[in-house]
Amino acid sequence: MLKNAIALATLLCAATVASALEVNKATPAELDGLNGVGPATSKRILDERNAGPYKNWGDLIDRVRGIGPHLAEKLSGQGVTVNGELYKSTAMTKAKATEPASKEAKK
Template sequence: MLKKLVQCTAMLMATMSMALAQVDVNKADMAALDSVKGVGPATSKRILDERTKGGNFKDWPDFEKRVKGINDKSAVKLSEGGLQVNGQSKSNAPAKPVVKAELKKDTVKMPVK
């Protein structure tokens, strides 16, 4: 029982750290950018090329204007996936679900002896 509890706790902590990972476009390398849902190698290359050419991105509108293929709708999805510009998520991106609710839901199902 204790072994299962420790394993569940370890898996939950690993899942939480992945869910909370945020990637800033001004600091990330190609691997970090590729880890964001919706960003593939081609998009990562466009982001890095534009950052090298024009310097850091000031804000989301600057990012959308300078990176080909990124519009308001795709920017919202990227923000939901963990992408940030200067530490900020896209303002009209919906908030991520709270991980604590999932934890509470899972722990209630465990049998108590």
């Protein structure tokens, strides 16, 4: 039973990694298949990528009209990465910084 659970967990992890889509390597069809990206946006992504690969999410957001923090978060939720990194929204970062300390830390 434990072996089956470990095998399933391994398979799920592998499926998650396989479903990741790197913006710097994605084809037009792969980009068009993303929820929130249509032909015009995928063309802008590819046109800008031809000028040079994206360094990070901030670079992608700065260079591609129509992609902002909201869409970046949505794309990242679909497994899209830039240089292997998922988008880290400032809202998520702020929420983690303001989380109450654990009970162990309060003691």
